[in-house]
Amino acid sequence: MDFVGKSILVVGGSSGIGRATSLILNSLGAKVLATGRTKEHIDETLQSGPRITFGKFNLPKDSDKVVNWVKENSDILHGVVFSQGVIFTEPFETFRTHELEEMFKVNVESSFIILRDLIPLFKEGGSVVFISSVDAFFGETIPSSGYALTKSAIIGLTHALAYELGKYNIRVNSIMPGLIRTNMTEDFFKNEFDNERNEFIKQIPLRRAGTPEEVAKLIVFLLSDDASYITGDSIFIDGGYHTA
Template structure:
């Protein structure tokens, strides 16, 4: 069987599984989810999967046109999705996003914090400017925490909830290409542990995912450069010998948000094609 044909059959089987989940109501039926930076790439894939599993999903992005496009796309798939503009670095936008879920759906059960910035890609960390350092940590760490902080009281009112921080394999090793971004993602590993300890008594589980080389717009500087891609594949020694797809990050998130993961908190699932992930 050719690779193309086998891939086609795999996609067809996945579509059948999706249809089956939708027909059964889904394991996240009745849940309300907010996903940041969710109009393309990993965020969009996560929003789609949560919707397919029955959740009511609020997507967001900094650009109105991107929000409208993604909402139209997901609503066209008969998913219960709305969206709004949100710059996670702005306190008012964060609060409005959470309030949108409460006002439109009566509460909040799931928060997936996916927004990230990496202005210093490829730059030696020692050359990082004050402004670049501040931006990376303001968006990747501080805003992630503050958004979760805004969400917790509403989850508590629902009797519990789930928070997912989207990290990166870069958090396990500060390669020369990732610099300050890598450090911020290491901080997310600690934030996940700390928030899990704080929120456990409220029946709020806090976990993370750490994607590896995923084929997205955010990472195109790596996979569009053939020489660089080969170097990264050599460095990370990928047993699967390929890039990941955004959809391959969505399934683990859906699992962590479901009752199937009811006794999992404070953990980060690495999805890296087998790349080494150890601090």
């Protein structure tokens, strides 16, 4: 896959899946614009990918600033990956409204606004990848109602946008990872969760969590011209968890 001459924005490129995606794209010759929220995470990423251009933004409040920053750094875009995300795992009965609102705004609304305002930069068509989750389809032992709500919304948005943006040759897909070891899930890998984790991993046909790099390779494929006839799709990348 060749990304020379391609400009790609990775929102949430400072950690986990977004970081791995930014680094692979960088190694394939893309001009990578990436956003992060935490300086330390941005600096860690830059150590492995010094040619990545980083902006530090706090979503959703900085959505407009992200758009302006991208326009200042590139007059064309060929792809966008939305890998920013937060999770709150409260039981449904006591779910705090402000946490539901924050999760929806970070995970869904900021992507909607940023993509909407960057469409004019897709002058040659392009590819958009959203990150949903297996939680959009399956209940979990860890309470996931609010998170599932945001991840289901992404599937609907993917379908609607694939239809609406096809006329510009913009492809829109989402991926649905299972358990991937990143900062977001790090607590689940602590000793105190050994039992819950082992029970969860027993349900995964491949009997292990995935790595950010494995997920990033799927994202990079969907961004590439090799995926030129794939749009409106939502693809599981979960070690087979969805078959259990």
